[in-house]
Amino acid sequence: MGVSVVVTSGKGGVGKSTVALGVGRALAQRGRRVLLVDCDAGLRSLDRMTGAEENLVFDISDVVFGRCAPAEAIYPCGEGQGLYLLPAPAAGENQIRPAVMRKLVPVLSRYYDYVFLDSPAGVGGGFRTAACAADRALIVCSPDPVCVRNAGAARELLLKLGVEDRRLVINRFSGPLFEATGAYPDLDGVIDAAGVRLFGVVPEDQLLAASFLRGRKAPEMCAAMKAMSRMAGRLEGEAVPIPDEL
Numbered sequence: 429m430g431v432s433v434v435v436t437s438g439k440g441g442v443g444k445s446t447v448a449l450g451v452g453r454a455l456a457q458r459g460r461r462v463l464l465v466d467c468d469a470g471l472r473s474l475d476r477m478t479g480a481e482e483n484l485v486f487d488i489s490d491v492v493f494g495r496c497a498p499a500e501a502i503y504p505c506g507e508g509q510g511l512y513l514l515p516a517p518a519a520g521e522n523q524i525r526p527a528v529m530r531k532l533v534p535v536l537s538r539y540y541d542y543v544f545l546d547s548p549a550g551v552g553g554g555f556r557t558a559a560c561a562a563d564r565a566l567i568v569c570s571p572d573p574v575c576v577r578n579a580g581a582a583r584e585l586l587l588k589l590g591v592e593d594r595r596l597v598i599n600r601f602s603g604p605l606f607e608a609t610g611a612y613p614d615l616d617g618v619i620d621a622a623g624v625r626l627f628g629v630v631p632e633d634q635l636l637a638a639s640f641l642r643g644r645k646a647p648e649m650c651a652a653m654k655a656m657s658r659m660a661g662r663l664e665g666e667a668v669p670i671p672d673e674l
């Protein structure tokens with residue numbers, strides 16, 4: 429039985445889909461079977477970021493409403509790479525109830541080592557749909573006070589949904605910007621304010637952003653992919669330290 433991981437944030441545009449894809453790719457690189465589930469109905473992005481966009485016929489709503497079998501709506505992201513996508517509907521709002529996800533996710537988890545549930549922005553219905561069946565959560569935030577406050581809200585709502593294992597991913601970290609903003613003395617200040625144990629720190633990295641936005645793999649040696657690989661190792665239970673220099 430695989431592990432289901434919701435990637436969420438509260439605030440929008442902080443890198444949930446980027447982290448889900450980056451860590452998913454790093455795990456696939458290690459030989460794991462990884463399924464990315466895009467839960468962002470109407471505003472899906474993982475289809476484009478994985479490069480699977482052109483092949484799509486069915487999506488998760490087709491599975492849930494019985495229009496196709498789960499396997500028909502799951503698409504490989506490149507051949508033989510161990511990474512798969514269950515896309516969100518291209519249009520419309522989230523119509524998938526948590527009760528349905530609680531049935532679907534355990535079924536998917538039988539066939540994959542990891543199922544990543546990419547949450548939409550906000551803490552409404554889509555957030556609940558993405559989070560309700562997760563074994564654990566990665567809460568993504570950039571190191572700014574608004575985002576950190578939202579991460580704290582997501583932390584509490586996740587607990588109400590029964591997700592006890594919640595960890596923080598600080599994304600888009602840039603030392604000079606962090607110092608210039610001066611909102612926190614150091615990263616420990618961010619972690620304390622969010623109230624969530626740290627899981628990983630991903631640096632600001634235009635190489636990663638440009639690759640994903642074009643549906644390409646990011647170079648394994650780029651700084652952000654190295655951070656994704658470290659998080660993949662931690663998910664596998666390895667004690668991978670956070671380096672002083674990212």
Ligand SMILES: Nc1ncnc2c1ncn2[C@@H]1O[C@H](COP(=O)(O)OP(=O)(O)OP(=O)(O)O)[C@@H](O)[C@H]1O
Nearest residue numbers: 440441442443444445446549600631632633634637
């Ligand atoms: N570490 C990073 N370095 C540079 N750019 C990044 C990084 N992480 C994310 N981005 C960029 O930030 C933007 C938002 O990222 P992404 O779509 O992953 O966020 P999101 O939280 O999933 O957004 P939404 O709430 O809309 O679903 C994208 O343009 C992405 O390329």
Ligand SMILES: [Mg+2]
Nearest residue numbers: 444445468473
């Ligand atoms: Mg997203």
